[in-house]
Amino acid sequence: xxxxxxxxxxxxxxxxxxxxxxxxxxxxxxxxxxxxxxxxxxxxxxxxxxxxxxxxxxxxxxxxxxxxxxxxxxxxxxxxxxxxxxxxxxxxxxxxxxxxxxxxxxxxxxxxxxxxxxxxxxxxxxxxxxxxxxxxxxxxxxxxxxxxxxxxxxxxxxxxxxxxxxxxxxxxxxxxxxxxxxxxxxxxxxxxxxxxxxxxxxxxxxxxxxxxxxxxx
Ligand code: GLN
Numbered sequence: 001x002x003x004x005x006x007x008x009x010x011x012x013x014x015x016x017x018x019x020x021x022x023x024x025x026x027x028x029x030x031x032x033x034x035x036x037x038x039x040x041x042x043x044x045x046x047x048x049x050x051x052x053x054x055x056x057x058x059x060x061x062x063x064x065x066x067x068x069x070x071x072x073x074x075x076x077x078x079x080x081x082x083x084x085x086x087x088x089x090x091x092x093x094x095x096x097x098x099x100x101x102x103x104x105x106x107x108x109x110x111x112x113x114x115x116x117x118x119x120x121x122x123x124x125x126x127x128x129x130x131x132x133x134x135x136x137x138x139x140x141x142x143x144x145x146x147x148x149x150x151x152x153x154x155x156x157x158x159x160x161x162x163x164x165x166x167x168x169x170x171x172x173x174x175x176x177x178x179x180x181x182x183x184x185x186x187x188x189x190x191x192x193x194x195x196x197x198x199x200x201x202x203x204x205x206x207x208x209x210x211x212x213x214x215x216x217x
């Protein structure tokens with residue numbers, strides 16, 4: 001909705017200047033980090049649920065965003081570009097200011113404070129979790145599953161695990177939202193969300209909807 005405000009112009013007593021500005025509720029823009037990985041798939045789901053999306057490759061791109069999704073892909077590659085672009089420090093700062101960030105798969109690895117792996121990627125280190133890279137084995141061990149998320153009253157969330165990590169420990173304020181068998185696969189810590197799986201690859205919209213809810217808190 002737009003409101004028009006009339007301001008008396010002192011120099012031209014006859015004329016009135018008109019200023020137009022938007023009022024709440026404003027449309028929110030969800031940034032998708034777009035160096036590599038499942039960018040298009042996240043954008044597609046976000047558009048389906050009515051969000052505006054923006055591909056983020058620079059500090060400038062991020063400025064107009066109200067939240068950020070870090071997609072799956074190769075955490076070493078994405079981590080490298082985070083550092084090269086200067087986004088690493090900017091995202092770390094924004095996270096402290098309650099900016100919602102969701103990491104899927106490689107994105108979850110980049111959000112973790114502790115990473116178990118042969119090669120540790122440059123990472124954001126924002127969530128009090130330990131993540132083990134490639135914990136199910138090679139690409140061939142990828143699988144799909146339905147997940148239960150009691151807190152969201154969801155019993156059948158569609159999820160694809162692709163050369164996925166496992167969250168092996170959760171500390172401090174980080175809270176487990178879902179497990180697959182005995183493995184932790186979805187964790188929330190304040191404004192931060194980490195999922196070891198991809199809902200966007202199997203057409204699942206409910207977790208993106210939940211992420212948009214975080215923008216209100
Ligand atoms: N195996 C990748 C990594 O460790 C993550 C895979 C994915 O994002 N689907 O970076």
